Amino acid sequence: MEFLVASSIGVLTVAGVYLVLRLRTFPVILGTSLLSYAVNVFLFATGRLVVNRPPILSDDALSYTDPLPQALVLTAIVISFGMTAVVVMIALGAYLSSNDDHVDDLPEGLTTSDKGEGGA
């Protein structure tokens, strides 16, 4: 079971990193989402894997899994939705404004701004 979780995190990371390295916004967003899954599962796994021991207190439970990573990951999942939404919005705004969904500056756009150096 441990191997399955570890390798799943690895697979999610491979897919996530590969997509993040693409040139258009949409795959990059998918990549970051995959990386969020990987990170969330990773954080969750720091509490070690336990089957059938939910952290719900009861008299006949023998033991419990570690609740703390779960609490942290729960908020992380919700926050990652907020983050994804903002990134998607920015990507959408950029695409609608320029009709271009590249994540990188175009070669001719590579000018260094000298505005800050006025009067030197």
Place this chain on the structure above:
Amino acid sequence: MSLFLIVALPFLGALLPGLMVQAGRRTCTLMTFLVTATALIGLLTHLPAVLQGEVISAQISWLPSLGLNVNLFLDGLGMFFACLILGIGLLVIVYAGAYLSRDDNMGEFFSYLLLFQGAMVGIVLCDNILMLLVFWELTSLSSFLLIGFWKHLPEGRQGARMALAVTGMGGLAMIGGMLLLGQIAGSYDLSTILQNRELIQASPLYLPALLLILLGCFTKSAQFPFHFWLPHAMAAPTPVSAYLHSATMVKAGIFLMARLWPVLSGTPEWFWIVTSAGLITMVLGAVIALFKNDLKALLAFSTVSHLGLITMLLGIGTPYAAMAAVFHIFNHATFKAALFMSAGIIDHGAHTRDIPKLGGLRTLMPVTFVISAIASLSMAGIPLFNGFLSKEMMLEQAVHTTLWGNPWVMPVLATFGALFSAAYAFRYISHVFLGPERHDYPAHPHDPGFGMWGPPAFLTVLVIVVGVAPFLAEPFVRLVTSAVLGGTAPLPDAHLKIWHGLTPALYMSGIAVVGGLILLAGQRPLARVWDATPRPEAKVIFDGLIARCVSAARRLTETLHDGSLTRYAAILTVTAVIVGAYAWFSGGTSVPTHELIPLSPMPVAGWLLLVSAAGFLVYCHRNRLLALVLMGVIGLVVSIGFNYLSAPDLALTQLSVEVVTIILMLLALNFLPDYTPVESSWPRRIRDGVIALAAGISTSLLVYGMLIRDFPFSSISEFHLANSYKGGGGTNVVNVILVDFRGFDTFGEIIVLGIAALIIYAITEALLNGPVRRTLAKREAEFPLAGDAHPLLMVVITRVMLPVVLMVGIYILLRGHNEPGGGFIAGLIVAIAVVVQYMASGFAWADERQRYPYHTIIGSGVLVAGLTGIGAWFAGQPFLTSAFGYFRIPPMAKFELATAMGFDLGVFLAVVGAVMLSLESFSRLARPARAKVSDHAMDIDPSRSEAATGKIDDPTLGSNGGKEA
């Protein structure tokens, strides 16, 4: 008055001028004056005690473990400087009130001035060297604002930038030096450090600490080779020059050298570095000053020279030299501030500061003439003025000092410097005021009002009083000197008096004055030679240095960050993998201890599903809709995995977040292209694949390595499990952690979530109010749309389901404390229920029935959560402490009520609001495209199914469904 208040007053008062400027210039000046006057009076209440030799201190322990204490102390030296800062501050404020023109923003000016004043008072009163550093940097920043106050002048901006670069760089060096000093002494409190002279001087770190601290002091006090910034800072308004560049800021470095004198001085290193730098600065500054035509430039180089003199005296290291230094600090502050102010008056009256254009002002500006003459004569070192006294002490000391192995070096160079000093002082009188009256002044020169001549006149009174009756100043000078000496040496048995007899110093003074007069006579021919000689121009060198630094920094940045996001990501990933690999191979690992869970068919099936979905996703990510479906699959497997591994709360959260995320992406995909074109070459794809594989494999190894081992030490989770029911009143430990143990964290999270939603809303607004609106309105559908935008079946089902789903949401919310559920999950479920209405029945229909704006819901959620937390205060408990109890209302069973439920309700509302506001914003983007708004949810438009020409009617999933059709 408390020392804290004295330091805080200027900072607090800095708000006033900005507010009072509306009430008129006079009121604004008065308020600023009152702030400083209050601080000065507060300070003077301590004067009797300080004169008795007491040291007053005040302490607040802030982070004692880090040595960060807000400790202040006031001894003779601190009192002296604080009086100087606040006293001259008062005069400068009066002067500035008259000096600033109507076009200048007086409120802004006085705010900066008070800010600076507070920082300076902080430096001289604080007892903790870390805090001193903060104040030190604050003076650099506030002086930057003051020097560049006239933003329209390029010289002002450049001068401010140069001053900031030089003093800021010195400040950085000083941080290093102070940290070293604190390390050696084992404390960051000055009072402790000052007791550890032997320990510090014996330490191998003494020299680096000394060098770094001196770098800070020399840059601040404009010592060679860092003297060049001060003349360029003269582009500042004259009150700033009078305040910062004669009396206060440039003396900060000197203050620090005096403050640390007991522990740093007395070593050969100190003597050589400080004395040499001071001597060179003194001579160089004096020589350059003689040839400057701009009045303020002349005064600036003269200041450089005098600062060099004081530095040199501190470097010599004898008690007598220290006493001379202290006395000269005071004398220089009085006559130099008066001179700067008089230069401002001349500039104001004659509209020029250029000496060749002046002359003969004696009769036109009699008052200014008298003031300038007294101050200049004091600067030249003429008897009966205070400058004479301290200069003689300096010369006396020079006679007895051997520098660079030769007893003649010091006296000769000191006399040489004094000679030039006398010459430029005489020049200030002669070339500006004496000589024939001219007819070509740029403006008609006249004496100003009292506001401008009063402050320098007051200073010249001090010049004469101290000059004629030095015994009046003696007790104070002795007190300050003993504070500088700090008990390391006995107070010198010298007295301040005009006549010491026929000493070598008197002859040297005589030579200087006579030589100065001769030099003045030959100034004009000499100046022609001086102008013809090539000299290194500090500004050119500095600008060149800065330009090289900038281009080097730019090259580095452009290599790493060339605007390509993929490149940053690749660099980041590769670096992380390399660093991780290094740690992996260089560190040791413990023996695996954790008992592994045996495999069973279900997890293997889930794993296969996840791996193949991820593989397919990478393979066909170019088809964006398909990629989204695969994302959904992965999300579902992850949530099932959470459930299997004893995390029901996570499973529920992941499931519901998955739904809203996919809806969100679909909404975005409505506008984005459906297909990602092939752009990257094969080598590039292989490179990315290798990077991704390296990252994935190392992550897997790391996770596996972690999972097969137990915790190296016991975790705090035991505490949570043990206290969840006892302390938090809930059996769902995850929920209790969220709303109780780590409630403050959660409170922050919902605020972040709300802000994220508001950002999305703001971007939408910006887009809709910009040129994008037209683009959106012109959008054509790529595919034929479905005829029934709002399918009957879906509309009916969603509406029937709505109350049920809402009920489930409330149930999940209420039971969350004891069973899986809670505010986050309930919020997501309810949000899904509402979103489905938008999808099924259309935006217009749903929007019409939405009575509460989503912003309000987010805000009320945060408010409810916050108020619940504050409620604990009324029970005398800290923020967010929860209370709970069990109640029975017949005929219901016993049930629990906990304040945590109120908090969870806040979480719930914030999540609903945030999710809905985000999704609604995306939908609103499609509104401009809406040609006709359909009122009826269940309309059918037969024309739409025929051609692809129809405009996109609805932004929600309904139209996406149409695309698929």
